[in-house]
Amino acid sequence: MERRRMLEYLSGLLAATSAALIGVPGLRYVLGSVRSTQSRGLDCRLARLRDLPPAKPVRLAVKGDRRDAWTVYAGQSLGRVWVIRRTDDKVPAAQSQVEAFLATCPHLRCSVQLDGSGDAFICPCHKAKFHLSGAAYTEQELGFRNPASRGLDPLPCQIVVDAAGEAWVHVQFQDSSRA
C-alpha cells in the first residue's frame, strides 16, 4: 500500500509537470495577447512653431504610421488635435510653451469645434463645452450638466529644433488617454 500510494503521487506529480510545461507558457501567451499592441504615444511632427499664432487654437491633422499587430500602414491620418501656443515671439523657441489636446470629445468622441467667439471649445453632439485651457465647463458656468465628465485629453508636446534651426512642434499622439 505504501508503495502504491507513492506511485500514485508520483504519477500525479509527473502528470502535473507535463501539464505545466505546456500550460504555463500557454497561459502566458493568452494573457500576453490581451495586452495592447497599439504603440503608446507615436511621435508626430505637427507644424512649425512660427506658423502658430499665440493664444489662438489651431486644429491640425496628425499623420503617421499606424501599426496593426504585424502590419504597418504608412502615412495614415491618425486623428486631429487642437494646438494652442501659449507663449509669444518674445520667448525664444526652445522655451516656448505649446499645448495640444485631442480633438475628440471625452464624452462620446465627437469632433470638438471652436465656438463662434473663439473663446471656448464646444462639441456639437451634446453641447459639451471646454475652456481654452482644456478644462470642462462646470455646471454653474454652463447652466446644465456638462456631458463631458473630464476636460479635453491633453497630449505631451515638445519643441524640437531641426538641423536647419527651424523649431517644430512635436506631439506624442495617442488615440485616447484611457486605453
Next chain:
Amino acid sequence: MGKVLDWLDSRTGYRTPLRKFRERTLPGGPKWQYTTASCLLWLVVVEVLTGFLLMASYSPSMTAAWASVHFIEQDTAGHFLRGVHYFAAQAIIIAFGFHIVRVLLSAAFRPPHELIWITGLFLIPLVLVWAATGNPLSGTQTGLAQIEVEGNIVGGTPWIGPLIRRILIGGSEVGHLTLTHLYFLHVALLPVLVGSLLMIHIGQVYRQGLYAANSPQQEAVPYWPRQSVRNMAVLTLVLLVISGLAYRVGAPLDMPADPDFDHSPRPEWYFLSLFELRRHFVGPWEPVATMLIPAVVLMFLIILPLLDRACSPRVSAALRMGIVLIGCSTWAGLTIAPILSDRKDTEHQAAVAQLRQLSQRARFLADRELIPPEGAIALLRNDPLTQGPRLFRLHCASCHSHQDAQGQGIIAQTPSAPNLYGVGTRSWIEGFLDPQRIATDAYFGNTAFAEGDMVSAVGEFFADADSAKQEEVRRQLQSVAAALSGEAGFATAAEAEEVQAGRKLLTGEFSCTDCHRFHDQGELGSAPDLTGYGSRSWLLGMIGNPTHPRFYPEERNDRMPVFFVSDGKPDENILTRRELELIVDWLRGDWQKP
C-alpha cells in the same frame, strides 16, 4: 469535497469509466513497452492544444501568414508554443513508429483486435498528411515549395490525381486559396478524421482489452498507478526534450515565399524515404513509387492478421521480426541516402546557403520595421542589399564591374565602363583624378573617353611639376575628391574643412567649371554636372537617362542605354522606377544595417 464528487457521480456516472480505466489489466502486467500508446495519445493532445493557442494569432492569408508567424515568434511564449507544436509533430511521428514496432512484435492485432489494427494503419497516412498540411501554413519559401511538389505528386495519380491536387492547392496555382484550403484541412477535416478513427481505436482497446503474443496472461495488477506512472515518466521525459528544443532552437522560419528566387526544395525528413524512392521511378512510372508501393505496403499490413493466422506461432514471430527489421532498415536507408547525397551536391548546398542568407536578411528586416500591407514578400523585394546585385547583374554587368579592392564582387562580361564599386565616394573619385588610374579598366580605360579631354586634363594637373609640387597637387585633388563626395552626402563632419577647400579649388585653381557645371558656376553640355554628384537624385537621373544634358548628351554618350524614360511610358522603360531606385540605393550602400 467528497459530497460534491458524490453528487457529480450520481448525475454523470463519471466514476464508472474512470474505474474501468484504473482497474484495466494488461498482458504480463504493467510494462515500459506499453507506454508507446499513451505517449502518442498525449502528444496528440499537446499538439492540438498548442495548435488552438496558435490559432489565436495566426492568419491564413498569403499576405499575412508569414507576418503573423513572425509576430508570434516575437513573444517568448509564442516562440515556445510554436516550437512545441513543431517538435511535438515530429515526436508524434517517431512515437508512432515505436508504437507500430511494438504492436507488430507482440502481434497485438490478433482477433478480436482487428479493428484496432485497421484503424491504426489508416491513421498512418492521415497523421502524415496532417503534418504535411501544417508546414506550408507559415508561408515560407520551403513550406510552399513543399506543398507545390506534394501537390504535383498527388496530381500524378491516375484519374483522380488532378482533382485532388486542385482541392489541395485551391486551384491550378499556389495562392490565397492554397493556404485557406490547407488551413481547413489542418484544423478541421483532419482532426475530425483522426479523432473519429482514434475514438474507434481506443474504444476497441477498452472493449477487447490488450493482447501480447509473448505474455498472453493478463496479470491482476491494475493499470493505475503502476502503468500510469510509467506512462507519465515517458511523457514527461519526451515533453522535457521537446520543451528544451522549443525554447533553445525553436521552429524554423525561412524567408517569405517568393517565386523570384530559385530554391532547391526538400521534403521534411519523414517524407525523405518517399522522395528517394521517387527518384528511381521517373516520368510515367512515378505513381508507382508515390502511390503504388505505399498502397501495397499498407495492404500487406492490413492482411497481416490473416497471414499470421495461417502460420504457426514461431513462423509468425519470425515473419513479424523480419518485417520490423526489413521495414526499419529500408526506411532508414531510404532516408539517409538523400541526406548523404545532398551533402555532396554542391549546387544544392549553394542553394541552401543562399536560402539561409536570405532568410536571415528577411527576419532582420522584419524585426527592424513592421511589414507593409502587401505582406512579407515586400521585405526582400524592397531591400537594396538583396535586389541590388541581382538587378546589377541583369542590367549593368554586361559593361560595368562592381569589384572591391580585393577583387570580390561582380565582374563585367566585357568590361567597357567604369568599375562602380564605391561610386561617388572619396576614394573612388581620388582614383578617378589620378593620372595613373583614370585611363585604366577601372575608370575610362575601355570607354570612348580613354583618350579624351578629362584624361588629358588630369594628366595636365601634374605636368611639368617637380615631385614636391606633384605631392601638393595630389593633396589638393584629394580635397576636391572630398568636396565631390560631399555632394553625394558621403563626407563626414570631420571632413567639412577639406570639403570647403576642395570646392574652392574646384572652381578656382583646377578650373573644373570651365567644362563642368557646379552649383551656380559653369555650364552644362561639355561635361557631366558636378552638382550633387553621386547623390541619390544624381544617380537616378544618370542611370535613368544618361543622354540628358546634365550628363552625356547626344554624341557624348558612349554606349549607355536610357533605362527609365518616365512613369507614363512603361513600355519604353528598361527598368521600373522601383528597380532603378533599388540599384541606386545599393550602389550608394543605402540599406538597413545592423
